[in-house]
Amino acid sequence: MSEHSKSSPLPTYFAVFFALLVGTALTVYAATLDLGKYNAAVALTIASVKATLVALFFMHVKGASEKLTKLVVIAALFFLLLLLGLTMTDYATRLWS
């Protein structure tokens, strides 16, 4: 562990792990429900929450004092938004027949 980032207490890691398991169970349960056009939105929301938990706690982004760590996280989110946003220029305007 880097001296620049603070580690969380062990119970926190177990709590996060438990939350991730709950998230997985929720995803599986949501897949059995027909939510219409919200199917993807619900699955993606759960996945995003899980990814955030992993980044914040298991990857030690929470409490990181390094500017470089923050830069990497922000850059990664920016590029993810580019991927999703520019792909949507196609899906939102394509003629579906």
Added chain:
Amino acid sequence: MSMPTPMPQPERENYLNKEYGVWSWLLTTDHKRIALLYLLSITFFFFIGGFFALLIRLELLTPAGDLVQADTYNKLFTMHGMVMVFFFLIPSIPAVLGNFLVPMMIGAKDLAFPRVNLLSWYLYIIGGVMMLHCMLTGGVDTGWTFYAPFATNFTNTKIVEAGLAIFVAGFSSILTGLNFVVTIHRMRAPGMTWSRLPLFIWAHYATSIIQLLGTPVIAVTIVLVAAERALHLGIFDPKLGGDPLLFQHLFWFYSHPAVYIMILPAMGVVTEIIACFSRKRIFGYSFVAFSSIAIAVFGFLVWAHHMFVAGMSVYAALVFSLLSYAVAVPSAIKVFNWTATLYKGSIHYDAPMLYAFGFLGLFTIGGLTGLFLAALGIDVHVTDTYFVVAHFHYIMVGGAVMGYLGGMHFWWPKISGRLYPEGWARLAALIVFIGFNLTFFPQFILGYMGMPRRYYDYSHMPEFQVLNVLSTAGATVLGVGYLLPMIYFLWSMRYGKPASDNPWNAAGLEWKTASPPPTFNFDEEPVVTWEAYNYEELDAPHSEEVPVGR
């Protein structure tokens, strides 16, 4: 430029002679030794990829499909593309020259994570062995692009194995990028500010951003293809609610910027060479530095110009067409600044500079024909023709490989401690330039006349044969041009004259240490008190060598 030969002196301890034996190489964490491990590995894959290219060109010598049949031909161009892109071009300059030079250029002892660096080589080798196994047991026939639905629903070739090989090798690329980012941020010598960094470092920093942020996307995409084949998830299958074009979006989100993983480091090499062999500070240093970052960012905005005729939305196509033009701006900034650097420079025509000139011309042709392809109307006409093949070879071979060879010649005295034979090297540079143009320029004309790519038989279009014969003849010349440096580099390791520490009288910290360098690069930590490319200072009459130590 004259290369002064030093007086013979007892051999100093350096990274090459410090330890001997296979394990001293296979377990090394020295960035310079790892660079040489990469050099051997990528050269091996270069010749495998080259062998496939040779067979492709031989097949196209005559209009009839007489050397191989359609299925074999499909596998030949697929394996040629996969090997050359993922196992040669992407690791070429970053993993060999970058690995060797990044720590030295910033005044560090090694990369930030030396063991991760070795791990990256092992991942590359594991991926490479998997790819070799895949090739020897049947290969893949989808083209290096793995397009769905052919790759996911139809072909029975070794898609999953090839995908897995690329997946593993991709992590090698990610780890190299990660190492460079952290090293450049955290391990610069005192006084080595961002504005004093060699532009080779800026180029590798930009490349690392792409490797770090783009490569995971191709990894995910490959996993999705494997999952689609095995589990029929329906991600790319319209019958199950998926979309085949989603594959192309994901694939090109990485694979277009991957071109910049190849070309940005070559731009870094060329910048160093042009400054040294015109004895001038690079014109517009900041613009050249930030244009590298701009290329890395803009490179992620243009991917769908590969999909204009694939059925995507016309409005999105317009957006991507406009954005594709934007990436030309930072590329043009670089070309204009290199040209301005040459202006009134004291130009020396040594082999590295010949490759840099070759790069300038070929990259410019490749870049400008890229603008043709960014224009919707022309793209519709030339999509999937030899025009596209010629365009990307001008960038990836004419640009990236010329940069790689130029860099290998420029830094060979530092890497090996020996001088290569300059006359042979100039001849080889000339042969590569002539061979390259003879191979690929006819392909622009062929493509514009309508010859489709990926056809093994063009007997219904016999008028294309003359240009194809020229192209095959050129490939033979190009092959000789590539073999020559390998032969004389090997020769020079034993018989070459010993190189002085700075045979080119070049600026840059790597030239202020021994040739070959000691294991930890510098005998004492350098302190930088001068600007990058201080050639006027170096060439000033009676100038003293700028002191390195405290």
